[in-house]
Amino acid sequence: MLLLAGLLGATLVRFAPGFAVDERELDTRLSEETLNAVRAERAADAGLLAFYGNYLGGLASGDLGFSRSLNRPVRELLGERLPATLRLVAVGLLLGWMAGLGFALSGAAFPGSGVSAGGAAVAGLILSVPAALVGLAFLHGGWPREAAVGVVVFPRIYSYASRLLQETATRPHVLLARAKGVSGAALLGRHLLRPPLGELAALGGVTVSIAWGACIPLEVLCDVPGIGQLAWNAALGRDLPVLVSLTLLTALITMSANALADIAAASLRRPG
């Protein structure tokens, strides 16, 4: 599946207009001989079969190919940029989960207090704003970019968690606990949060994918030197080795996050 996703991405880019051109071709200082050499270099990348053969051969030994648009080995580029994106995603998810779950829990714990209505309104508003616009607002406000990722994932977390918790709040064991006078942390932790933990863990996997996807516009707009910015530049430069590697990386991260979430969900749902 992983390989298939990467290879399909490569195939689409290969057939995009302007695939085999190089911006240097418009540099009037370069001689005809140099321009011909530049064209020959790019033409060598045009054959899909040769590309796949070389790429897969290299992949077996950890070589992800060479980026012509950035003049660097792809492995180096990924190594340099991955930490920035991982930090953005990790901190953003933490903030998004704290805010989303916090609002959802408050709404469930204090029904009729207006928290639910307020949270739903905020989540609905943010949901209708594209990630790029959120990025622009954070850029102009001078606020931390990680929080922008948090804002993007917040409505998804809030909406789903809120629905789950409100359902839980109407279950007999919660009503009984309330009737017995259980409140505060005990009600939240033991009776409201514990039952839907499995579903929330599954949501965790999904939010990783959402946060990862939001990184492309956010990193481009906020000038974060991460994977998202690299993907954008590679797409503009029709940089096949970078795009294939990024597709594989994205598929790997998405599948790993979902697999971990599934395992966590299964273990949390297990009785006892």
Added chain:
Amino acid sequence: MRRLLVAAIAVWLSVPLGAQWGGTLRLCLRSEPKTLHPLEAAEESSETIRFLTSAALIRLNRASQQPEPDLAVSWKITDAGRRIRFQLREGVRFSDGTPFTAEDVAYTFDLLSAASLRSPVADSFRSPLGVLKTTVHSALAITIDFPAPVAGLDRRFDGLSILSRRSPLKEKAVLGPFLIAQHQPGVYFHLDRNPHYWKTAPAGRRLPYLDAVRLEIQTNRDTELLRLRRGEIHLINKIEPEHFLRLKGDMPKAPYNAGPSLEPEMLWFNMVPTAPLPAHKKAWFTSRPFRNAVSGAIRRDDLVRIAFQLLATPAAGPVSPANRFWFNKDLSPRRHDPAGSLRLLAKVGFRKQGPRLVSPSGQPVEFTLITNSGNKTRARMAALIQQDLAEIGIRVHLAPLDFPSLIERITRTFDYDACLLGQTNLDLDPNSQMNVWLSSSPNHQWNPSQPAPATAWEAEIDRLMRAQAASADPAERKRHVDRVQKIVFDEEPFVYLLYKNSLAASSGALAGVQPAVMFPQVFWNIDRIHFAKGAAGN
């Protein structure tokens, strides 16, 4: 001797008394440099690093546009431009302390001659007629022999960084005012002052004034502007008219307007005989009256006023008025004259049919104008051109394309009618534009790589450009280049529209900034830029 005296006086005059020493200058690079090897640099970010860290034998003074001694104290061109002999500066050392000698110059030329090296600087010293030869006479004297006369030879050395033969650091040992101290990929470069830099202030202290330069990699131009306003960076080398005006509103002393730049905006029609266009369109585009009529129907003043908010200058031809020596002063921008355009078109059989212009063979005249997407100013220009041409009955369809698609169309498939684009000129000498004007060149955009010139006027341009390139006499070269400009003005293979102004910005913290039209516009004199008294530079 006279040259030395002039240079010494210029240096003395440019240094203010009591300039503040120290501080870190901050500015932005717009992309990660593709290479840090000075001989391979080809794009703006790599060239910025090269300029800040390297020294050349001869440097072009961006203010006077004249060559000045740098690592060479003097030079002499002989044998009709085939030979140049340099006397080198004594006591100069690379950043690691390795002495600089003529052996280093010879070594640099050895590297430059490697067939695998493909870069603008390497190409500017190559000749199809043979290889150059270096002769080291002493530690401080060297002669370079070229296989054929080279026009404007001394100016070509401006971009050539000299590398060390003996330093173990290889190209990392530099002769420029700064050296790379730290680099976090995708984030920043931190350059520290070169402790061995040879230039000194009048009191004898080693330049540069600044302790360091920090180059933040910032691809977003809005963010760059925002950071200047917040005081996080001190300089912007090139800014858009829109940003210039915005800055002028709230930081009146920050923006600089150095007048017309060297970079024209122009449009051209596809004249490639094998292009996949209908025959009637090919006939229009290769017709001089048609091109002249289109040119005459465009209001250049409106392009300047509306698209560039008056921060541009109408263009007459391929040489900017900013290029003091080479500009043909007899040419002035074509006047807006739609009635004249219609008369010109009528002479070759075009006629108005209601609001539309119809060709001699009966087709309504319309074409698609492609340009690169994402450039707001160019998009505005295209819209204005569309309106202007509608006045004479020509319908223009606009098609912004992303850059790779556009390059593919104008260089490979030739599947386009007309293109609106700018040209980047980094050099004053017209020799750097040989690849545009020679009909055999792949960069002869309207009809590239011709086996033989398709028209008599292109054959004449070929002849004149080759003649000026083979001459060592500046006056003779100027005559040839003036004639080329006149032919281009008459034939309009490129319809020159305007020269955008060279716009830059500097925070009030700096002194010694002298914006110029040549790259690098605001920091070409980086070793003499310093923080103003009392300004914080950290």
